[in-house]
Amino acid sequence: MTKGGLLALAVVGALMGCAAGNDAPGSPTMAKIRERGRLVCAVDGAVPGFSTVGPGGAFVGIDADFCRAVAAAVLGDPSKVEFRPVTAGERFVALGSGEVDLLSISSTHTLSRDAPGGNALSFGPVFFYDGQGVMVPAASGVRSLQELAGKPICVESGTNTELNLADRMRELGVAYQPLRFQSGEQAYPAYEQGRCAAITSDSSLLAAKRSGFKQPAAHVLLPELLSKEPSAKVTIQADPAWADAVRWVTHTLVQAEESGLTKANVEARLAAARRDPSQAEARRFLGVEGDFGRQLGLPADFTVRVVKAVGNYGELFERHLGSATPLGLERGLNRLWNDGGLHIAPPFR
Amino acid sequence: MNALLRRLRAELFATPADGALSVALIMLLSLGAFGFLRWALTQAQWAVVKVNSTLFAVGRYPIEQQWRLWLLTALLVAASGATWGLLRAHPRPDRTGVLWPRNDRLALVLLALIALALPSALGLTLAIQTRWWGLLLLLALCRWLAGRFGANLSSTGRRLAALVWPLLYLVGMVLISGGLGLVTVSPSEWGGLLLTLLASSFAILLCFPIGVLLALGRRSELPLLRWGSVLYIEFIRGAPLITLLFLGQNILGFLLPGGLAPERVWRAAWVLTFFAAAYLAEAVRSGLAAVPRGQLEAARSLGLSYPKALQHVVLPQALRVALPAMVGQFISLLQDTTLLSLIGLLELLGTARTVMANPAFLGRNGEVYLTLAVLFWGCCAALGLSSRALERRLDPHAVPSAT
Numbered sequence: 001m002t003k004g005g006l007l008a009l010a011v012v013g014a015l016m017g018c019a020a021g022n023d024a025p026g027s028p029t030m031a032k033i034r035e036r037g038r039l040v041c042a043v044d045g046a047v048p049g050f051s052t053v054g055p056g057g058a059f060v061g062i063d064a065d066f067c068r069a070v071a072a073a074v075l076g077d078p079s080k081v082e083f084r085p086v087t088a089g090e091r092f093v094a095l096g097s098g099e100v101d102l103l104s105i106s107s108t109h110t111l112s113r114d115a116p117g118g119n120a121l122s123f124g125p126v127f128f129y130d131g132q133g134v135m136v137p138a139a140s141g142v143r144s145l146q147e148l149a150g151k152p153i154c155v156e157s158g159t160n161t162e163l164n165l166a167d168r169m170r171e172l173g174v175a176y177q178p179l180r181f182q183s184g185e186q187a188y189p190a191y192e193q194g195r196c197a198a199i200t201s202d203s204s205l206l207a208a209k210r211s212g213f214k215q216p217a218a219h220v221l222l223p224e225l226l227s228k229e230p231s232a233k234v235t236i237q238a239d240p241a242w243a244d245a246v247r248w249v250t251h252t253l254v255q256a257e258e259s260g261l262t263k264a265n266v267e268a269r270l271a272a273a274r275r276d277p278s279q280a281e282a283r284r285f286l287g288v289e290g291d292f293g294r295q296l297g298l299p300a301d302f303t304v305r306v307v308k309a310v311g312n313y314g315e316l317f318e319r320h321l322g323s324a325t326p327l328g329l330e331r332g333l334n335r336l337w338n339d340g341g342l343h344i345a346p347p348f349r
Numbered sequence: 350m351n352a353l354l355r356r357l358r359a360e361l362f363a364t365p366a367d368g369a370l371s372v373a374l375i376m377l378l379s380l381g382a383f384g385f386l387r388w389a390l391t392q393a394q395w396a397v398v399k400v401n402s403t404l405f406a407v408g409r410y411p412i413e414q415q416w417r418l419w420l421l422t423a424l425l426v427a428a429s430g431a432t433w434g435l436l437r438a439h440p441r442p443d444r445t446g447v448l449w450p451r452n453d454r455l456a457l458v459l460l461a462l463i464a465l466a467l468p469s470a471l472g473l474t475l476a477i478q479t480r481w482w483g484l485l486l487l488l489a490l491c492r493w494l495a496g497r498f499g500a501n502l503s504s505t506g507r508r509l510a511a512l513v514w515p516l517l518y519l520v521g522m523v524l525i526s527g528g529l530g531l532v533t534v535s536p537s538e539w540g541g542l543l544l545t546l547l548a549s550s551f552a553i554l555l556c557f558p559i560g561v562l563l564a565l566g567r568r569s570e571l572p573l574l575r576w577g578s579v580l581y582i583e584f585i586r587g588a589p590l591i592t593l594l595f596l597g598q599n600i601l602g603f604l605l606p607g608g609l610a611p612e613r614v615w616r617a618a619w620v621l622t623f624f625a626a627a628y629l630a631e632a633v634r635s636g637l638a639a640v641p642r643g644q645l646e647a648a649r650s651l652g653l654s655y656p657k658a659l660q661h662v663v664l665p666q667a668l669r670v671a672l673p674a675m676v677g678q679f680i681s682l683l684q685d686t687t688l689l690s691l692i693g694l695l696e697l698l699g700t701a702r703t704v705m706a707n708p709a710f711l712g713r714n715g716e717v718y719l720t721l722a723v724l725f726w727g728c729c730a731a732l733g734l735s736s737r738a739l740e741r742r743l744d745p746h747a748v749p750s751a752t
Contacts, residue, residue, distance in 0.1 A: 045693065045695070045699070045702070045703045045706075046702040046703045046705070046706040047706055048706045048707065048708045048711055049708055052703045052704075052706045052707040052708070053404060053409065053695065053700070053703040053704070053707075054707065055400045055401045055403070055404055056403075056412070057403070057404060057408065057409035057410070057411075057412070057538075058409075060707075082535070082537060083537075084537065084693065085693040085694070085695060085699070085703070086692075086693040087691060087692070087693055090595065090598065090599055090692065090693070093599040094598075094599065096603075097599060097600075097603050099598075099599075099613070185714070208708070208711060209711070211708065211711050211712075212711030212712025212713075213712065214712075320708075325708055326708040326709060326711060327708050
């Protein structure tokens with residue numbers, strides 16, 4: 001065959017590929033995951049409540065369970081996940097180079113990370129609303145930032161945290177003494193020994209560190225937040241179909257909580273919806289009616305699989321972060337929209 | 350007893366100033382020791398180590414495949430026992446060989462104490478405790494058999510026996526990673542001490558030949574070879590290891606089409622190897638520089654070809670000189686493996702980080718780091734001790750010892 005012939009063949013092949021892409025909701029990443037038979041999911045591996053390795057060798061945490069939910073949706077089996085611990089510094093590179101399919105790491109959604117001229121990533125819906133908080137000893141009686149005037153505050157140097165604190169205190173016109181530490185390993189013991197009147201970091205992290213203190217109950221978080229840190233699950237921008245699938249898995253978790261579907265009752269609710277044609281909304285959400293699954297390139301009953309694998313958002317939160325865990329986080333902003341929080345799932349229709 | 354007291358007095362209380370210094374130091378040391386013991390026995394909560402002992406040992410290695418690691422441990426123990434016995438059965442001609450001298454008994458008693466105390470302190474199940482006892486018996490048995498009958502082994506037999514180790518390394522690789530009919534265990538599930546030892550032993554074994562070649566290359570008279578070696582060594586020594594590790598982890602994925610890049614545990618192990626090779630090359634070069642030129646010239650004038658002269662005359666002397674520096678390099682390589690935790694691998698330090706982040710064990714940093722320190726000290730001390738034994742065995746000027 002001549003060179004020209006080869007070229008023509010390649011062009012025709014490429015065109016056919018495009019045509020096929022428009023026709024079915026195919027995503028190269030999902031095709032790769034199905035071919036490989038498992039999802040490669042990046043987790044941090046050392047964030048309490050979000051992802052750690054349990055004594056049995058299994059990854060535990062809300063981020064780890066999200067990986068399982070996605071695997072349940074795409075492959076039908078929550079155990080088909082290869083967890084890939086990556087550090088904060090290399091997470092975006094690992095995603096960009098195709099080492100991992102999905103970042104299930106607390107990554108704050110920011111413009112520069114999202115924009116095509118920046119990191120060019122695709123962010124799902126906000127999965128966890130965090131914010132920079134301030135912790136003080138309960139006995140000190142401090143209840144607001146103003147009361148910290150003239151007092152030393154522990155911060156990790158070179159972080160956003162340090163800048164946010166400086167910004168807010170300048171706005172409030174409060175003079176304070178920043179006590180800078182190279183790392184959290186130095187800052188928290190210093191705070192616990194009483195070298196500073198307060199310490200600031202992400203609220204979830206403060207709560208986690210507090211649970212390791214000798215007297216956790218002796219420390220409280222101030223109600224004020226210094227910054228907003230909405231974190232989301234991240235995929236590459238070059239595969240919108242995959243980003244959509246991940247986005248709607250997140251929505252599924254939230255919608256399931258709103259509809260009162262739990263890991264325990266989802267089977268019964270599905271059976272009820274099958275029997276009763278009048279439960280239109282439940283029938284659509286659970287894939288009895290319509291073809292939402294197919295439109296996303298997922299199985300028709302992906303919502304059922306997700307909830308059966310990990311439960312709804314509220315269950316996830318309570319299991320890994322809530323008051324029954326050593327972390328004891330308040331749900332706060334992470335409540336549902338109809339309960340005073342910020343989590344809302346767009347309609348499944 | 351009197352002699353001991355007299356010696357203590359001469360060493361610690363020779364002059365009043367010496368005495369004051371000794372008293373102060375002894376008080377300081379016992380204060381530290383007392384504080385440490387009080388922490389370790391009353392304040393520390395060792396549950397974090399007990400519960401996670403498997404994680405620290407082998408990481409996320411699937412539990413139903415762990416019999417392979419037990420088998421490998423048994424093979425290693427048997428080979429160690431046999432080697433121990435053979436070394437005793439064939440002492441250097443200028444030494445007297447006694448089969449069960451004091452040192453051996455001491456070692457066995459120590460091992461027995463560890464095998465008795467450690468598994469029960471860790472709260473391991475009886476089945477696993479018995480396995481450790483079985484391993485100890487196996488060690489003693491192989492040591493005794495090889496010591497008893499090893500003397501009859503011909504020199505060819507001894508050479509073949511040495512081949513057991515490289516063979517065992519290959520067998521171990523297959524046992525750990527799978528293949529040849531065994532279920533594959535992906536490297537991403539290796540962790541803890543297993544990954545630390547695997548990565549460091551892989552790098553140590555491979556960096557040695559590469560380092561020797563680089564050292565010879567750097568001293569070569571062929572310009573291309575010389576400048577190539579110089580360029581490589583200076584490039585590697587000019588970049589921090591962590592930079593190279595990041596390069597290997599993240600840039601290879603961009604350069605190679607998806608799926609072609611090796612599994613990232615191997616990438617990290619190769620980066621460690623190439624990094625250590627450059628430093629090892631310089632250690633070997635210092636050894637080569639210490640061998641007088643006359644040695645090579647004499648060997649050549651006797652009609653030996655250049656490679657033969659290197660192999661039989663120059664390298665043995667050079668490597669013996671370079672041995673302490675090389676072992677230092679190996680020990681620091683073993684410790685450098687902790688950097689793998691920064692690229693997301695769950696070797697010992699990575700495992701420690703994730704264990705300390707477990708909500709059930711928050712704030713238990715002291716216990717975890719102390720365990721890590723003991724494990725690393727054990728590995729490094731073993732390397733150091735064996736290198737000293739090797740040095741003594743290779744020392745051509747050794748005085749025949751009395752024991």
